[in-house]
Amino acid sequence: MIPLMICSRRTLLQTSVGCAALAKSAHALNFGAPDWPAPGDTLSPVDQPKETLRTDAIQAGAPPMLVCPRKPDGQLRKSLFSQLLLLRLSPESAGPAAGQLRAFTAICSHAGCVVSSWIPGENFFLCPCHGSEYDPARDGAVVGGPAPAPLPHIPLKDVSGIIVIAGHFSARPGGRTGRTD
Template sequence: MKQQRLITSPASVRVGEPDPARRDALRRGACACLGAGLATVGVSPARADEPASQRPAPGDRLVLAAGDEPPRPLVASDVKPGAKPLQVFPFDAAAGVVRDGSRLNKVLLVKLDPAGLDDAARSRAADGVLAFSAVCTHQGCDVSEWNEAEKALLCFCHFSRFDPARLGQVVAGPASRGLPNLPLKLDGGLLTVASPFSTSPGAKAAG
């Protein structure tokens, strides 16, 4: 059997192959690097399956990232036209879980005149309110500001700007892809997630 042939004596280790102790050390180092890489985008391997770290799901409400206690689901009138975008997290009301276990779940809300939206954006808005990932697609910084002159979302790290009326497409700066959008609907007057992010949030379009 294979297990009986794996470990014999030092003389059985072939020339050019790492010894078992070195091989185990390399394997542990690779796992540590992988874990560190996942942590930089806000998802710890040990927490990826926890409810608070799972991506927004249809039916989730939206609550302020600042953290009301208890969480208060938002309505469309909470989002003011021309104001700084609201930073929010999805909220699984049935389970009582705010999905704030990953920064990739942070969402920006802006309110625009529905008449100024293209057809695709209008179909994903709720009473003029649009939702986008708050993580820049360039290098993962926070998109947090509103440029009123350009009607654009702004990342201060490298000044990428995104047009929410065109579903977050890049209008300036080094970002190579638009912000993922999160389709919304109104349910009982509450802002509600209609379907998942259009693409994976973060600096890389990974699953």
């Protein structure tokens, strides 16, 4: 049996005030809140954050690149939820998106893991946590594994040779199962 903790009204009040202050400061810092990519953002490779990606730098059929958006004021969006998988589909890809530049969230729709692998030959994204596979040529459709929804994509445009985000995600990125294992 776990004993109940008895505390004075003063201790309870002090603890409540402390918790409220902590919650307010975490909210003020945007602690844990997604910093979604937004129209007008440019893209930078995660491993070269000072570089702005040009449309001609992304080769058709090459594996995807992990990128992060850069706000118009030059600041990087550093939230995990802002990371994107960027690729140019092979001209031989099926469908109307063949040869196009595409960007998808890097967050798996199953348990919220980072989709960090690529299956060459099949040209699918792979989440290493639970094996979900996504087809970028079919708008991020699930082609294997437990993922309940496609990877959300975000529209891009070319502005004077620079890749720029042109809209918002097709759906809210993130895990949908609540599983964290």
